[in-house]
Amino acid sequence: MARLDPGVHAETDWRIHELARDFVVEDLWSFRTPGAGPGDFPVMLAAIRAAGGMDNQPWLARFLFAFRWKLGAVLGWDKPSAGLGSRIPALRDRLPSDLPIPEPRPGDEQLPIKFIYELEREAAGEIANKTVHGVMHLGWAQRDDGDFELRMAVLVKPNGAFGRCYMAAIAPFRYLVIYPAMTRRWEQAWLDREQLLAR
Template sequence: MPRLAETAYTEQPWRIHEFTKDFCVEDVWSFRTPGAGPDDFPLMLAAMRAAGGPAKQPWLVRLLFAVRWKLGAIFGWDKPSAGVGERVSSLRDRLPDDLRDAPRGPDDEGMPLKAVYELDRESARELANKTVHTVMHLGWVQGANDGYELRMAVLVKPNGTFGRLYMAAIAPFRHLIVYPSLTRQWERAWRDRNEVKAKDEEGESC
């Protein structure tokens, strides 16, 4: 199953552990990348970006996001005053010097999470509103079958009781609809990237 135990994240030597001790691990998810090697994390990130963000998801996922943004507009959950740099400080303010000088990765207007840092085998993005301050951590690890795979950990710091209730309320939607759809999108992105690479190599050999 794509969903993993919390230890699949906490026992890895990720740099993000150094400055997110006040966050809780909400979800850990795996994504299969057959044939991937230890240095393919940047290629996986590029494939994911090429596959598009929430706008490329199936209609049900898009509907859930549309409802969420509509509720946020009605109740003021997503006002700039509730975001990163306003209600909460960015994780970038906590980074040690070597990570602060590392590439951040590109931001995309279609992706609400903003880049914190991007390394050879891990990256982090963050988002804050009136409900939570959340971090999406992506890591590249050796899987059970000797190949490498992508893992995503979602870290959260709920904004009081309301934030905790909000996270509990959306958990079924994340686990049953959003994450499975994301799994299909990202795993397909990896497969499609391999197909394009194979075609390019065939063309070069002719």
């Protein structure tokens, strides 16, 4: 995994640009997918799903997520009234007609995000609570050397000063624990894709 300059996200004509104009790119990461071709994005998504959700993450990542959900429950951050369709209009409710909402796939129920759309070279999901409205965008991009890689952009719209403080407070945990754990899982899922998808 390599952290990229957030400005790189705007260099590709992703569909997410038209839906999330008022979001800021908080993070942009690339994931190694050796031997990948231009049409392998659906294979990568399938391998990630087959590798499992939070239950298969390292214990520290599981602990941090469990702590966050517990804290959110105690402080009311994740109430339905603070989420998508209540405090926040959902992006998936304003999709253009050529971007139908995808049918749920096995493994999606383990994710806190709701997928907005899924195309041949990109997909996006969203989450909202009292702290932030966030979008996870996955894209299949060609590097300068001609190889293809998975890129993940985290786009956010914090809920005022509280949301901005929250994002700053969790940044060390994202960079030191969550993203490295995600990288190991996703890059290994690519390497193990044949076995994972044969199950």
